[in-house]
Amino acid sequence: MTTSTVNGGISFWYAQDGLPAPREPLPGDSSADVCVIGGGYTGLWTAYYLKKAAPDLRITVLEGRFCGYGASGRNGGWLFNGIAGRDRYARLHGRDSAVRLQQAMNDTVDEVIRVAAEEGIDADIHRGGVLEVAYTPAQAARLKAFHSAEVAFGEKERVLLGAQETAERIRVSGAVTSSWTPYGARVHPVKLVKGLAAAVEALGVTIHESTPVTQIRPQHAVTPYGTVRAPYVLRCTEGFTAAIKGQRRAWLPMNSSMIATEPLSPELWDTIGWEGREALGDMAHAYVYAQRTADDRIALGGRGVPYRYGSRTDNDGRTQPVTIEALREMLVRLFPTTAGVRIDHAWSGVLGVPRDWCATVTLDRSTGLGWAGGYVGSGVATTNLAGRTLRDLIQQDSGQSGATDLSTLPWVGHKVRKWEPEPLRWLGVQAMYAAYRGADRRESAARSARTDRVARVADRVSGRH
Ligand SMILES: Cc1cc2nc3c(=O)[nH]c(=O)nc-3n(C[C@H](O)[C@H](O)[C@H](O)COP(=O)(O)OP(=O)(O)OC[C@H]3O[C@@H](n4cnc5c(N)ncnc54)[C@H](O)[C@@H]3O)c2cc1C
Numbered sequence: 001m002t003t004s005t006v007n008g009g010i011s012f013w014y015a016q017d018g019l020p021a022p023r024e025p026l027p028g029d030s031s032a033d034v035c036v037i038g039g040g041y042t043g044l045w046t047a048y049y050l051k052k053a054a055p056d057l058r059i060t061v062l063e064g065r066f067c068g069y070g071a072s073g074r075n076g077g078w079l080f081n082g083i084a085g086r087d088r089y090a091r092l093h094g095r096d097s098a099v100r101l102q103q104a105m106n107d108t109v110d111e112v113i114r115v116a117a118e119e120g121i122d123a124d125i126h127r128g129g130v131l132e133v134a135y136t137p138a139q140a141a142r143l144k145a146f147h148s149a150e151v152a153f154g155e156k157e158r159v160l161l162g163a164q165e166t167a168e169r170i171r172v173s174g175a176v177t178s179s180w181t182p183y184g185a186r187v188h189p190v191k192l193v194k195g196l197a198a199a200v201e202a203l204g205v206t207i208h209e210s211t212p213v214t215q216i217r218p219q220h221a222v223t224p225y226g227t228v229r230a231p232y233v234l235r236c237t238e239g240f241t242a243a244i245k246g247q248r249r250a251w252l253p254m255n256s257s258m259i260a261t262e263p264l265s266p267e268l269w270d271t272i273g274w275e276g277r278e279a280l281g282d283m284a285h286a287y288v289y290a291q292r293t294a295d296d297r298i299a300l301g302g303r304g305v306p307y308r309y310g311s312r313t314d315n316d317g318r319t320q321p322v323t324i325e326a327l328r329e330m331l332v333r334l335f336p337t338t339a340g341v342r343i344d345h346a347w348s349g350v351l352g353v354p355r356d357w358c359a360t361v362t363l364d365r366s367t368g369l370g371w372a373g374g375y376v377g378s379g380v381a382t383t384n385l386a387g388r389t390l391r392d393l394i395q396q397d398s399g400q401s402g403a404t405d406l407s408t409l410p411w412v413g414h415k416v417r418k419w420e421p422e423p424l425r426w427l428g429v430q431a432m433y434a435a436y437r438g439a440d441r442r443e444s445a446a447r448s449a450r451t452d453r454v455a456r457v458a459d460r461v462s463g464r465h
Contacts, residue, residue: 005259005343008318011074012260012299012345013190020066020194023209028226032060032206034394035221035230037213039063040072041379042372043236044196045387048115051203053391054400059205060228062221064212064240068193071239074317074349075380076258076289076301078279079112080130080184081105083385084376085358085411086153093410101409102153108381109183111388112192121195123187124294130184131278133166135174139283141449146283147179157182170274172282172334184279186291187380215245218367232363232394235371238379239350249418251352251374257319258301259327260293262342269296271337288330289377298338300331317347351377360414361386363393370394374416 009015034050036043039061047059063069083105090098109127116123134143147160158181161169166178201207215222221233237244239253264272274280280290290300324346332339354360354374359382363370370393372386373379385406392407406412 005324006345007324008316008347009345010069010317011190011347011349012258013077013188014073015345016295017188017190017194020068020197022066023063023207026062026208026211026223026225026228030060030226030228032058032228032230034059034232034234035228036061036234036236037216037221038070038236038238038240039067039197039207039209040070040236040238041193041196041383042238042386043234044072044193044200045384046234046236046372046390047200047205047387048196048203049388049391050394051200051205053395055204060230061200061205061207062211062213062223062228063207063209066209067197067207068190070237071256071349071351071379072193072383073190074258074347075189075256076279076299077187077189077291077380078130078184078281078289078378079109079125079187079380080279080378081109081155081181081381082378083359083382083411084374084378085356085360085414087149088356088358089410089414092414097410099154100405101411102155104385104406104409105381106155106183108385109185112187112381112384113185115384116192116195119195119199121192121199123189123192123195125185125187126277126294127182127185128277128279129180129182130281131166131169131178131180131276132281132283133170133172133175133178134283135172135176136444137176137449138451140177142451143177143179143283150179150181155181155183168273169276169278170280171272172280173336180278186277186279186293188294189380192380213244216369218369230368232368232370232397234390235369236373238352238373238375241352241373249421251354252419253350254353254376255314255348256301256351256377257323257327257346257348258299259324259331259343260299260345261297261331261338262344263296264298264338264341268337268341272335282334288327288334290331290334297344298331298335300327300334302327302330314348314350317349319346319348323348351375351379354416355419356416358411358414358416359386360411360416361389361393362413363390363397365397368397 134140161178166175211223213221221228241247241251274292288302352373359375361372375382389406392404395401
């Protein structure tokens, strides 16, 4: 980290695009047909699709800070078809059901791009697909298994590339193989969330910002400024959920951290390639994800300090210097020619991680309470599917429609046990990530194609697989 690196400030994306003009807090008690808590992608997509389906519906969004304050304004901008928990859903509900879920996710990438175009949201979207690379024998073995599994789940267009073909796309140092899928696009996260909030408001949805919900009860969302009463109350608070009364051990807030470089010179880009602007990732246990931004920077993320004691969340994205340095080293590991490049910004955000690492969407028909989340690290597209699914569940519950393709997907209504109380929760996550980092180091040093034994144990103990 150099003195010129901005640390925190929510995210680089806001530094670039500016913070949004604040919206008024809730002025007092009120009522609505649907109350959405949280103005990230989940809450906004839900409001969007509900209002489109039933323009007369009175929908109120209550946001604790401002729309896009959370992960939706801080992410890596991989709009892709991954969904946390698919393989477990295949085991629980059968393979066909999980194939349907995967197909719905494939379609979701197109759906986000379609709506952005329809609503005039210019979010620097570039559909270059996703390229996942391997640069150790163990990573290569995992990548091949991953590739075969995705093809078996219906991704016929996915291709496995050799070292030469990989380098023709992106020259990742030492890459031996990669897997490319067309189901992915690069987005500017903040332009997407700001545009979505504006589109939702233009449809007639009421958004109140600086309005934290302190308690959720059936038909009630309680805030310091008043209570919103609504037959349906939807919790869309992802990594912040643990701070809500009664939810402390629901989804664990896991940190993910990012850096953005200065814009790279054309000469430097010549050493890297990346003309296709693919979303780029690796197959390490503590994996990295990256994008080439519209203004020719590299934005790269990975796990920093993964979790803070007591499920505390963040301080406007401030990131520990040791994490920033680790990400910079990762950047140089992938692209040695970036060694002298300035890091303009570093930031962090929180993901929601359920005990079984499975994303869910639920409407409890007896109480009218609903929620969606637990996306782990893949929510940019999944939130859209969640929004459309919550719409269908509410329409079904209120007699406007029957069961739909979306309301019968296997992630609907999934129940998961709570995380362990502290200090076990903290110790467990620290140990898991120490295990992953150690495994990555050993795999880099070893010539073996076997996944490190410690990482396999960590996967099992953490409930990840
Ligand atoms: C650094 C980082 C990189 C990521 N990269 C990717 C990626 O490249 N691709 C991908 O698919 N996914 C990625 N993710 C995950 C993805 O960003 C999230 O899954 C997604 O944005 C979740 O959206 P959300 O609306 O559910 O949650 P959030 O965006 O976190 O929104 C929750 C909102 O609720 C508000 N809130 C919280 N508590 C309350 C309360 N009590 N009352 C009122 N409001 C409240 C918050 O202020 C916040 O605005 C990344 C996440 C992070 C942190």
